[in-house]
Amino acid sequence: MTAELNVLGACPLDCPDTCSWVVTVRDGEAVRLRGNPDQPYTRGSLCVKVNRYVEHSKAADRILYPMRRTGPKGSGRFERVTWDEALDEIAERLTAIVAEHGGEAIWPYQGTGTLGYIQGETGQAGRRLWNALGASFHDLNICSRAGNTGLRITNGTPGGMDPETFALSRLILLWGTNTLTSGHHLWKFVQRARADGAHVVAIDPIRTRTADQCDEHLAIRPGTDAALALALLHVVLDEDAQDQDYLDRHTKGWDGFEREIRRYPPEVAEEITGIPAKDIRALGRRLAHTRPTGIRATMGLQRHRGGGTALRTIAAIAGVTGDWRHPGGGVSYSTSAHVPIQADTRPGLLPAGPVRTLTMTRLAEGLEDTADPVKCLWVYAANPMGSTSDQNRVRRGLLRDDLFTVVMEQFPTDTVDYADIVLPATMQFEHTDLHAGYGHMYLMWNEPAVPPPGECLSTTETFRRVARRLGLTDPSLYDSDLDIARELLSGGHPYLEGVTVERLRAEGWVRLNVPDPFVPFTEGFPTASGRLEFPGPGEAYVEPFTARAAGPYRLALITPASHTFLNTIFGNNPELTRRAGTPKVLVNEKDAADRGLRDGARVRVFNDNGEMAAELEISDRVAPGVVMTPKGHWPKLSPGGVNANVLVDERDADMGRGAVYHDNLVEVAPEDGAGVTASA
Structure with missing residues (x-):
């Protein structure tokens, strides 16, 4: 008889939904992948991309063995080598670089190819090794940093609404987010709200497939979102619909912010945003008199010169209307800040001393620095030749003869073509990981379902082998994946009460120990003042x-x-x-x-x-x-x-x-x- 097994796991990709999935394994081979029907957010469905993940893992161009470059950089010509040969060359080169230039000449360039706490970006996988070597600190700012920073200034945290509470909203603003393409599981909560009479508005420079399904679409000029937010609040004030009790008890800086709002009537905002004043006024009146209003504003919204300010001002809307006090009210950007897991912050896991910071979005600049040059670029879960700004300058940097480049990868990306050493990486159902979605309130466990093909290794195992070949002795460098998972969950925060590795492995997913519905700011904010802190004069809009x-x-x-x-x-x-x-x-x-x-x-x-x-x-x-x-x-x-x-x-x-x-x-x-x- 054919043996068949269903293994629970989680999608690792850079998407707010972080789906729970079920891998069907037959005779040791993954043969089917489906969304977990029992998980409340995933509810049995995956996206058009991940539906092909099993097929993708078996693709003919999968990298299965370590390789060494044989042709010029950029040519993509390599020869197969053994792991021992690859590790020997890496150890020799890194030892020489550290001896001559110091550890800061190493740039560990990690990306968001996986968001796992064990193998990926969320847990800063590899930081133990880089700390031991004194490598430069990699500032992974490429995705959401401007918005995160703006929300921390206003609310004290980027965390906001539980997206499931959009089902309770009566006005929903999908602001700069194409939900049906980038996080479609939210849509079922939007549909539930619409069934109860909610009005749904897309605010986006593009009429997306999501905008097609909304009640209304406002085609805003790129980067002018904060001006629209101010104009909507101008109408709220004209309607005398501000929540004065909430303003008095839970906000700071209202007088100055009110003066700033008054500078942006709909007619002024029309000139800035391109949205007709009559449409701004109509939505402003709807906002003034509809509780609760839920705003979904995701990462694309803040990728411009005024991105942090835009999220700061949009978050302030719910402070003026008092929506932060209502289930289904407020702003949803990223729930990850509600997850009380701190990666590698124990004293023994911190850098021995201060090191320089190299910024992900400034890769070309960093590779051009001749005063304090980068001599080793170690790329993992990233494809900077395909995903990073100013591609031509990045290409020139990667062509440097004196740059030793190691790439850990699953497929022969453009970045792989510039590597000196390529190390084969596992895919998600071939390793252990722990995940938390940035669009929901659940922790997910990913159990390995099948053995890795060829000689692929997980991120953690690769770094354990590199550390051993370098002769490093700190015991934390050799912790097992389960040891790491237990450390991650050991902080004692109330939200993690009852959440253990054993429970996650048995159940596949666990909701954080928070109320349902979760309404985070009914009685204050995690700012220094304990209040929502409004932008001051001149701080509420930055021109793109x-x-x-x-x-x-x-x-x-x-x-x-x-x-x-x-x-x-x-x-x-x-x-x-x-x-x-x-x-x-x-x-x-x-x-x-x-x-x-x-x-x-x-x-x-x-x-x-x-x-x-x-x-x-x-x-x-x-x-x-x-x-x-x-x-x-x-x-x-x-x-x-x-x-x-x-x-x-x-x-x-x-x-x-x-x-x-x-x-x-x-x-x-x-x-x-x-x-x-x-x-x-």
Whole structure:
């Protein structure tokens, strides 16, 4: 008889939903993957991307063995070597780098390819090894940092609403978030609210597939969200609908913020946001008189020069209306701050002394530094050649002959092509991990279901072997995965009461020990004052870079998530790349006419950073002055060997040095044209 086993696990990918899944194993092989029907948030469904995960794990281009570069950097030519040979070369090179340049010459460049607490970014996997070597600190700021920082200033934490309470909302603002593409499990709670009469509004520069399903869509100019928030509050004040009791008891700085709101009537906001004043006023009246109002604002919203300020001001809306006191009211950005797990903070696991910080979104700058050069770039769970700003400069940095690059990977990404040593990495149902979604209130356990193929190793096992080959003796470097998991859960926080490794392994998922419904700020905030702290005069709106399109580039570029890729993960999957099609750029009919562009034509999208080739689609999904091309295509599988990140500046947002993927100016011209821009 054929032996069959169902193993509970969790999706590791950079998505708020962090699904609970069930892997069916037959005779030691994963044959089926489905969403866990018993988990309250997943409820049996996965996304179009992850539905192909079993197939993806068996792909012909899976990296199964260690490799050493044989051709020039960037050529992608390698030879297979043994683990012993790879570890010997790594140990020799790292020892020499530390001896000559110090540990800070090592840059451990970790990404969000997995969000696990044991194997991934959330638990800062590998930090024990890097601390022992005195490596530079990697500031992983690429995804959500500006918004996190702004919310910490206003609320004391990025944590907000439990997304399940959107089912109780009577007005829902989906603000800068394409729910049906990037976190579709929230939609069932939105639908439940609509069944009870809720009104749902999409606020987005693009008419997304989510906007198509909403009651209303406001096409906002990119990066002007804070101005719209202020104008909506202006209408709330005109309606005398502020919650004065909540303002008096739970907020700080109201007088100054009220004066700031008064500077942004709907007519002023129309000039800034492009949204007609009558539409702003109508939504403002609805906001004034609808309790509870729930706002979903996710990471794409804050990837511009004023991103931190935007989230800070949007969070303030619920302070004025008092929505933070109601189940179904407030703002949902990331629930991860509610998870009281602290990774590697015991005294023995901290760096021996201060080290420099290297910022993820400044990779090109870091690799160009000749005064204090990076001599080893160790890339894991990341694909910077496909996902990082200013792609041409990054490429030049990775071509440096004196840079020793190690890449831990599952597939031959563009970044792998620049490696000196490639180490084969496990995929999710081949290793142990612990997860917490940033879009729900559950912890998830991922039990390994099948053995790794070839010679693939987990992140933790790879770092244990590297430490052993370097002769390092700190016992914490050799903790097992289960030891690490028990440490992560050992903090004693009330939210973790009753949550153990044994329980997670048995049940697969556990809700944090919080009330249901969870309403976090009914009686105060985790700020220094204990109150929501409003922005002061001049602190509530930062103009985006794209607002001043007065030079040769006059179109604001948006690079949202693709429906078929997750960042660049799945960018090599044959079926998903077929569905994604060739890279396209969406241009409004007016902008196309001004430039003499035809629908379906091959075009160049360009600025001073570089250019990419794409197929033009004339569409009313983007407003005049805005163009859109999705992220996620692998450069080497795209025309010209680049993707949209070749156009993105290596520039900082206003807070946390966040990324600015949605705050760049470009032009579009026929592929064989001279690039003459439209007249002013």
